[in-house]
Amino acid sequence: MREVFVLGVGQSDFGKMPERSIADLGGQAARAAIADAGINSAQIQAVFSSRVYDAMITSQTIMKDLGVTRVEMVNVENACAGGSTAIRSLYKDIAAGFVDLGIAIGVESMTTSPIAGKLIPPDRDDLDGQLGLSMPVLFALQAQRLMATHGATPEDFAQVSVKAHDFGALNPRAQYQKRFTVEEVLASRMIADPITLLQCCPNTDGAAAVVMASADVAKKYAEAPVRVAGSALISGDYDFRRSDITTLELGARAAALAYEQAGVAPSDVDVVELHDAFASEEIVHYEDLGLCARGDGVGLLRSGATSLGGRIPVNPSGGLLSLGHPLAASGVRVICDITDQLRGRSGASQVPGAKVGLAQMLGGVATGLDAAAGSVHILTV
Missing domain, CATH: 3.40.47.10 (Thiolase/Chalcone synthase)
Known part of the structure; x- marks a missing residue:
């Protein structure tokens, strides 16, 4: 496997923000991560995103406003570990050589979800x-x-x-x-x-994003990038x-x-x-x-x-x-x-x-x- 590095990170604010959409929250985090990495969005080869509630084409919803289309986009759900799963998924693709540069995003709007203001309910078969x-x-x-x-x-x-x-x-x-x-x-x-x-x-709205890359790409943009060891x-x-x-x-x-x-x-x-x-x-x-x-x-x-x-x-x-x-x-x-x-x-x-x-x-x-x-x-x- 190839070594994998973190090039850039970005976050939104965290709080109750019902006026902000998933695209808005996720876009803020993704833009920050891309700027932090020192790349432009056209270089992104893969996107992995996670959302628990109202989840549908999260990657596409966020990235279209950043000018990113026609690349592999995958949307995952794994409860509170969903964001970690997006990170892990991108890590594996880079380590295996499928892509050289990608972004992982986690986003949630708890105040506009079906459980807004409520306890998270169990599934009917739980x-x-x-x-x-x-x-x-x-x-x-x-x-x-x-x-x-x-x-x-x-x-x-x-x-x-x-x-x-x-x-x-x-x-x-x-x-x-x-x-x-x-x-x-x-x-x-x-x-x-x-x-x-x-x-x-507390229940909260917010988003975070991480740009990751292979060693060959990482060394072009950072003298001492953070390695996913x-x-x-x-x-x-x-x-x-x-x-x-x-x-x-x-x-x-x-x-x-x-x-x-x-x-x-x-x-x-x-x-x-x-x-x-x-x-x-x-x-x-x-x-x-x-x-x-x-x-x-x-x-x-x-x-x-x-x-x-x-x-x-x-x-x-x-x-x-x-x-x-x-x-x-x-x-x-x-x-x-x-x-x-x-x-x-x-x-x-x-x-x-x-x-x-x-x-x-x-x-x-x-x-x-x-x-x-x-x-x-x-x-x-």
């Missing part, structure tokens, strides 16, 4: 969901187990949210740019015990084989595959962007990604290691809790933020000297499965 196992409940059960087995407290979960909002206050794109205290987080409305409102990501995307396993709800096994497997391909260890990683739809979930990912030993996730949080200035900052963008979660866009957005970190252009949230970054995203649940999709990408300079 028995667990119909019986009440909504996403907040699923992660609340996991949080309860973390308290029983890991010594976690509601204050620990609240601290994850405090950290995310501290970071979000530094990010001009974030939906929430306000700091909160542990007491304020705990005092917010209870959603599913022990998860309160400020420990849940590891890429993994896997599906979940049957739930009956799951013995511990304090781990998301598909996330751990995706991480192991990406580490092996990249030739790095968890201890080599300088910065992480991950799926934090609910605050307690972040602690689980610490362990699944190998950032600490099994059972030490709470201790890692309490040590301050995952805060800015710590050993391994996690979600310095503000994460889903602060930026918001435009579902299919989030998997592309984490690649954008890691790329910016490795290029040293993350402003007040910059991790000094970052050379290795990890971008993770999970997506979807279905009756009988522990989860639907998990993706990990490792980027290096």
Whole structure:
């Protein structure tokens, strides 16, 4: 396989913007990524886009306004991991030599979707969901187990949210740019015990885009492009084989595959962007990604290691809790933020000297499965 590099990244703002169309949001991100790459849109050979709601010809809808036609365009859906799937799909095409230069886009308008202002409903044939196992409940059960087995407290979960909002206050794109205290987080409305409102990501509109290229193309446009050193995307396993709800096994497997391909260890990683739809979930990912030993996730949080200035900052963008979660866009957005970190252009949230970054995203649940999709990408300079 050929090496694959990130040439340019772009994002829209994140928030509730019902007046903006998919073409508008996606076009803003795509134009920014193309300009960042230093190319023109006519050079793009392939487009992979992802959207969960009202999804139809997303790539074509966005790219026609950028003057891009008559190239391969593919539209994918993989729940919250859809954007990661678009990245992975383009990565494979470039690595295999089918194309030399392409763009991956993730976009979502939650405020104009059929679920605007509502909880995301389960499918009619999702028995667990119909019986009440909504996403907040699923992660609340996991949080309860973390308290029983890991010594976690509601204050620990609240601290994850405090950290995310501290970071979000530094990010001009974030939906929430306000700091909160542990007491304020705990005092917010209870959603599913022990998860309160400020420990849940908001529904959000937004888009992100990444231009990727082969080594031969990349060296023409960048002296030190960011390399996609590891890429993994896997599906979940049957739930009956799951013995511990304090781990998301598909996330751990995706991480192991990406580490092996990249030739790095968890201890080599300088910065992480991950799926934090609910605050307690972040602690689980610490362990699944190998950032600490099994059972030490709470201790890692309490040590301050995952805060800015710590050993391994996690979600310095503000994460889903602060930026918001435009579902299919989030998997592309984490690649954008890691790329910016490795290029040293993350402003007040910059991790000094970052050379290795990890971008993770999970997506979807279905009756009988522990989860639907998990993706990990490792980027290096």
